[in-house]
Amino acid sequence: MLKNSNKDIFKKKLTKREKIEVWISRIFIWVAIAVIMFPIVAIITASLSSGTSFIQNGILPKEITFSNYKHVVEETDFLVWIKNSLIVCTAVAAIQVIMTLPAAYAFSRLRFTGRKYGLMTLLILQMFPATMAIPAILSIAYRVPFGMDNLVFLIVVLCGSSAYNIWLMKGFVDGIPKELDESAFVDGATNWKIFTKIIMPLSKPILVVIFFFSFIAMFGEFMISGALLKSPEVKTLVLGLNGLMVSGNSTNWPVYAAASVMATVPLAILFVFIQKFITKGLVAGAVKE
Known part of the structure; x- marks a missing residue:
C-alpha cells in the first residue's frame, strides 16, 4: 500500500x-x-x-x-480619433477573417491550376514593405470619385494586406485531418458543405487569432493612413498622437503620455476577453492528428 x-x-x-x-x-x-x-x-x-x-x-x-x-478628453479630438480607429480596425479585421478562411481552404484542400504559383506569390508579397505600395495607392486614390480622404477608402486599401493571414490560416487548415473531408464526401457532402460544417467550426480559434492580430496591426498603422487621411474629422488615433507630438514649438510630454495610456485601453480590453482563444489558436495548428 x-x-x-x-x-x-x-x-x-x-x-x-x-x-x-x-x-x-x-x-x-x-x-x-x-x-x-x-x-x-x-x-x-x-x-x-x-x-x-x-x-x-x-x-x-x-x-x-x-x-x-482631462486635457486629452476636453482639449483634443481624442474621442474622434479613437472612434475612427475602432471603426477602421474592426472593419478591416472582420473583412480579413472573411477573406482569409475561404482562400486558405482553397489552397489547402483544393487542387486547381495556378495553386502552386499562387502560394509562391503570397510568399513573395511578404518580402516587400507596405510603404512601397503608397505611390500606387495614391495614383488610384486621385482617380476614385469619392476621394481618398475618407475611412471607406482606407479600409478598402488596408484589406489588401492579407497574404500573411492566408499563410497562417492555411497552416491551421492543413492540420485538420483530411479523413473528416473524406467521410463527408462519402455521405454526399459538397465542398461548400464541408467548408461550412467542418472547416469553419474547427477554425474558430485561429480566426480569433487572425482577428486580434489584424486589429493590432491596423491600430498602429501609420504610413498609409498618414498618406491618405488629411481632414481632422477622419484622423485615426496614431495620426492624432503624432499631431500631439509635433504640434506647436514644443511637445507637452505629460499630455502625450496620458493620451498614449488611454490609447492602450481598447487593446487591453480586447485581449482580456479573447486571450484564451488566442492561446488555443496559436497552439492548435502545431499538432497534426
Whole structure:
C-alpha cells in the first residue's frame, strides 16, 4: 500500500554549479522584466505628472494629477480619433477573417491550376514593405470619385494586406485531418458543405487569432493612413498622437503620455476577453492528428 507523506517526497540536491546557473537565470529574468516594465511605468508616471517635460518631473512625479487626462478628453479630438480607429480596425479585421478562411481552404484542400504559383506569390508579397505600395495607392486614390480622404477608402486599401493571414490560416487548415473531408464526401457532402460544417467550426480559434492580430496591426498603422487621411474629422488615433507630438514649438510630454495610456485601453480590453482563444489558436495548428 502506498502512503503519501512528506517522507515520500524526495528533492534533488543541486550542485554548486547548478545553483549558480539557477541564480544567473533568475537574475536574467528579473533584469528582462525590469527592462520591459521600465518604459511602461515611466509613461504612466509621466501621465500623472504636472508640467510639460519629462526632465522636470523625473521618473516619479512630485505630485499626482489627472489634469493631463482631462486635457486629452476636453482639449483634443481624442474621442474622434479613437472612434475612427475602432471603426477602421474592426472593419478591416472582420473583412480579413472573411477573406482569409475561404482562400486558405482553397489552397489547402483544393487542387486547381495556378495553386502552386499562387502560394509562391503570397510568399513573395511578404518580402516587400507596405510603404512601397503608397505611390500606387495614391495614383488610384486621385482617380476614385469619392476621394481618398475618407475611412471607406482606407479600409478598402488596408484589406489588401492579407497574404500573411492566408499563410497562417492555411497552416491551421492543413492540420485538420483530411479523413473528416473524406467521410463527408462519402455521405454526399459538397465542398461548400464541408467548408461550412467542418472547416469553419474547427477554425474558430485561429480566426480569433487572425482577428486580434489584424486589429493590432491596423491600430498602429501609420504610413498609409498618414498618406491618405488629411481632414481632422477622419484622423485615426496614431495620426492624432503624432499631431500631439509635433504640434506647436514644443511637445507637452505629460499630455502625450496620458493620451498614449488611454490609447492602450481598447487593446487591453480586447485581449482580456479573447486571450484564451488566442492561446488555443496559436497552439492548435502545431499538432497534426
